[in-house]
Amino acid sequence: MYAFEIERPTTLDAAKAAIADGGQALSGGQTLIPTLKARLAMPEKLVSLHSIAELKGVSTDGEGRICIKGATVHRTVGDEAGAYPALASVAARIGDPAVRNRGTIGGSLANNDPSACYPAAALGSGATICTDRREIAADDYFKGMFTTALAEGEIVTEVKFPVPEVAAYEKFIQPASRFPLVAVFVAKFADGVRVAITGASETGVFRWAEAEKALSDNFTPEALEGLKMDPDHMIADLHGDKAYRAHLCAVMTKRAVKNAK
Amino acid sequence: MKVTMKVNGRAVSGEVEGRTLLVDFLRNDLRLTGTHVGCDTSQCGACTVHVDGKQVKSCTMFAAEADGAEVATIEGVAAPDGTLSSIQQAFQDHHGLQCGFCTPGMVMAAASLLKDNPKPTEAEVRHHLDGNICRCTGYHNIVKAIMAASGQEMPAMAAE
Numbered sequence: 001m002y003a004f005e006i007e008r009p010t011t012l013d014a015a016k017a018a019i020a021d022g023g024q025a026l027s028g029g030q031t032l033i034p035t036l037k038a039r040l041a042m043p044e045k046l047v048s049l050h051s052i053a054e055l056k057g058v059s060t061d062g063e064g065r066i067c068i069k070g071a072t073v074h075r076t077v078g079d080e081a082g083a084y085p086a087l088a089s090v091a092a093r094i095g096d097p098a099v100r101n102r103g104t105i106g107g108s109l110a111n112n113d114p115s116a117c118y119p120a121a122a123l124g125s126g127a128t129i130c131t132d133r134r135e136i137a138a139d140d141y142f143k144g145m146f147t148t149a150l151a152e153g154e155i156v157t158e159v160k161f162p163v164p165e166v167a168a169y170e171k172f173i174q175p176a177s178r179f180p181l182v183a184v185f186v187a188k189f190a191d192g193v194r195v196a197i198t199g200a201s202e203t204g205v206f207r208w209a210e211a212e213k214a215l216s217d218n219f220t221p222e223a224l225e226g227l228k229m230d231p232d233h234m235i236a237d238l239h240g241d242k243a244y245r246a247h248l249c250a251v252m253t254k255r256a257v258k259n260a261k
Numbered sequence: 262m263k264v265t266m267k268v269n270g271r272a273v274s275g276e277v278e279g280r281t282l283l284v285d286f287l288r289n290d291l292r293l294t295g296t297h298v299g300c301d302t303s304q305c306g307a308c309t310v311h312v313d314g315k316q317v318k319s320c321t322m323f324a325a326e327a328d329g330a331e332v333a334t335i336e337g338v339a340a341p342d343g344t345l346s347s348i349q350q351a352f353q354d355h356h357g358l359q360c361g362f363c364t365p366g367m368v369m370a371a372a373s374l375l376k377d378n379p380k381p382t383e384a385e386v387r388h389h390l391d392g393n394i395c396r397c398t399g400y401h402n403i404v405k406a407i408m409a410a411s412g413q414e415m416p417a418m419a420a421e
């Protein structure tokens with residue numbers, strides 16, 4: 001690792017000032033520390049969000065949305081977001097217990113790994129991503145692999161999830177990394193169904209419009225019969241080629257519909 | 262920068278750089294070499310310790326982040342007279358280790374599981390060990406040892 005300093009502010013205002021002063025946010029470090037070890041980043045100063053009480057916790061707002069503060073660790077979401085079971089189950093299956101004790105929702109959404117779990121949950125739920133500056137709808141937030149609508153130094157402070165009638169997250173695990181090879185988040189709302197897929201596309205998390213349409217008319221696995229994902233924009237790597245991932249998209253979507261609750 | 266923390270109940274302090282990993286502080290500064298570095302890429306769990314009661318990978322946390330925290334490592338698990346903890350004893354009784362490299366992390370992971378879930382099922386034990394890799398044992402005897410440490414028998418397994 002290159003040398004850098006670490007600051008540990010205890011308020012959001014102090015963190016904003018330190019980041020504006022050239023610092024980079026350090027949340028759980030479960031992505032950033034491996035990146036620093038590989039010398040893929042060279043910050044002069046890291047600003048830890050871990051000691052900022054106002055950036056932690058799970059609550060429900062007046063509209064019934066589950067609101068998760070940006071530096072809340074996956075384990076807390078798994079334990080405390082039970083009012084939205086599919087969301088709690090996403091968090092409870094990320095990585096392993098040690099990763100869940102450190103890694104946070106803000107770090108995951110800021111990083112937007114093309115195989116990460118929270119982007120699928122946020123896009124699939126139509127969540128709102130709140131920052132120190134504005135509120136961004138999930139549909140406007142994800143901009144491709146490792147790319148988001150966040151500006152330089154913008155901090156994810158909270159994520160608000162509307163709670164669907166039923167939902168499920170089906171994760172086909174890549175056993176070495178424990179990230180999804182392909183995973184699908186399906187959520188059925190009164191006004192329609194959302195299907196978000198991670199791990200599959202070269203453009204990062206995306207919604208599968210054809211499946212959403214079919215499922216909005218008829219929320220059963222059979223409604224997906226015959227629907228095929230176009231393999232063209234799929235990721236190909238040593239774990240699976242384009243056709244394999246395209247196939248998994250359909251299989252995991254069906255499973256998610258079957259298991260939605 | 263200066264960091265101060267409690268490690269296995271003892272107050273310690275030292276000078277670290279921002280980039281000093283917790284595992285390097287434990288091993289190089291405090292000479293607590295029971296915590297192992299197996300991969301250094303956050304995959305293997307050999308470096309598992311507890312920070313404020315929560316299991317973490319000490320290769321994926323900075324020493325500066327543990328300033329003011331309570332850290333527990335494998336060195337603090339046995340009694341001061343050397344008597345093994347029930348988990349450690351179960352690992353010995355059930356051959357839960359061969360080379361022993363993964364064992365400190367396995368024991369720390371097992372301790373954190375049994376603290377939250379004193380009577381886990383076999384599936385829960387295996388799920389909890391997702392982040393701990395062992396190249397030797399094939400895991401069966403590790404799972405058996407943790408089941409035994411929780412006071413449960415494990416049914417014979419297909420591979421036996």
Ligand SMILES: Cc1cc2nc3c(=O)[nH]c(=O)nc-3n(C[C@H](O)[C@H](O)[C@H](O)COP(=O)(O)OP(=O)(O)OC[C@H]3O[C@@H](n4cnc5c(N)ncnc54)[C@H](O)[C@@H]3O)c2cc1C
Nearest residue numbers: 027028029030031032095103104106107110116117156179
């Ligand atoms: C072994 C292993 C297995 C994993 N398995 C999975 C998995 O199955 N599914 C999955 O989704 N993820 C997985 N992860 C990734 C994990 O969930 C990370 O915790 C997460 O992606 C990043 O969150 P973090 O809090 O650790 O962020 P950090 O590593 O601290 O930061 C990541 C990036 O986000 C920025 N950042 C952090 N917080 C904020 C914020 N609030 N606002 C703006 N920018 C911010 C940082 O500057 C940095 O660029 C795994 C990681 C490991 C090590």
Ligand code: FES
Nearest residue numbers: 299301305306320
């Ligand atoms: S050395 Fe920390 S996870 Fe392998």
Ligand code: FES
Nearest residue numbers: 359363395396397
């Ligand atoms: S006993 Fe050798 S790695 Fe587990």
